[in-house]
Amino acid sequence: MFIPAGTLDYWQAWAFVVVFGVSSQALGIYFLVHDRALVERRMNIGPTAEQRPAQKFIWALFIFGFVGFVVLPAFDHRFGWSPVAPVVSVIANAVIVLSFLLFFAVMKSNPYAASTIQMEEGQPVVSTGPYAYVRHPMYSGALLLLAAMPLSSVRGGVFSSSCRTPPRLPIWSPASVPASAPMLTARQRPSAEHTAARLGLSLPTGKA
Structure with missing residues (x-):
C-alpha cells in the first residue's frame, strides 16, 4: 500500500494493516488452539486447490479484486481523487472487525467450513448460529469486508466551508460490492448443490 501511495505518512494504511492483521491473526491463533482440523481445511485455498475450472477462475478473479481493493485506495490517497472525512476510515475499520467476528461465528x-467446495464423510447440514439466518454467512462476512476495505484507507482530510474539494466517497468504491456479489453467487452454487443432494432436494434452474 505504501509503494503506490508514495509515502509512509499514511495513517489510514497503517490503521488498516493493524486492524486487518490483528483480526486475521487472532482468528487463526484461536482455531489453531481449539480446532486445528478446521484451520487445515481453511489453508487449502486458492485456484490450485479447486477441482472445477469455473471455481479456479472465480478464485483468480477474487485475488485480482482483493489486490485492487488494496492498491486503488493507495493511489487515491496519492493523487487525492476523492478525499473523505477521517471518520469514514474509522467506521470502515470497525466494519472490518465486524466481518472477522462474523467469520469467527x-x-x-x-x-467443516473449508475454503474449497467439498463434502466430507459425516459432515452435517448446519442450521444453527449464523446459519439460522442466512444460508451462506461466510459470504455475507466477505461482502462486509470487501465493502469496508476500500474505504478504510482512502485519503482523509480536514474540511471547511471554504474547501474547494468537499469530502466524497471514492467514485470506484460503491462498485466493490456489486462487482463481488456475482462471483460469490457463482461460488456458492456448487455448495448449495451439495447441500440439496444431502437433503434429497433439487435446486431451481431458473427455467420455466
Missing part, C-alpha cells in the same frame, strides 16, 4: 458453528 461461522467457523464456530461449522467446523
Whole structure:
C-alpha cells in the first residue's frame, strides 16, 4: 500500500494493516488452539486447490479484486481523487472487525467450513448460529469486508466551508460490492448443490 501511495505518512494504511492483521491473526491463533482440523481445511485455498475450472477462475478473479481493493485506495490517497472525512476510515475499520467476528461465528458453528467446495464423510447440514439466518454467512462476512476495505484507507482530510474539494466517497468504491456479489453467487452454487443432494432436494434452474 505504501509503494503506490508514495509515502509512509499514511495513517489510514497503517490503521488498516493493524486492524486487518490483528483480526486475521487472532482468528487463526484461536482455531489453531481449539480446532486445528478446521484451520487445515481453511489453508487449502486458492485456484490450485479447486477441482472445477469455473471455481479456479472465480478464485483468480477474487485475488485480482482483493489486490485492487488494496492498491486503488493507495493511489487515491496519492493523487487525492476523492478525499473523505477521517471518520469514514474509522467506521470502515470497525466494519472490518465486524466481518472477522462474523467469520469467527461461522467457523464456530461449522467446523467443516473449508475454503474449497467439498463434502466430507459425516459432515452435517448446519442450521444453527449464523446459519439460522442466512444460508451462506461466510459470504455475507466477505461482502462486509470487501465493502469496508476500500474505504478504510482512502485519503482523509480536514474540511471547511471554504474547501474547494468537499469530502466524497471514492467514485470506484460503491462498485466493490456489486462487482463481488456475482462471483460469490457463482461460488456458492456448487455448495448449495451439495447441500440439496444431502437433503434429497433439487435446486431451481431458473427455467420455466
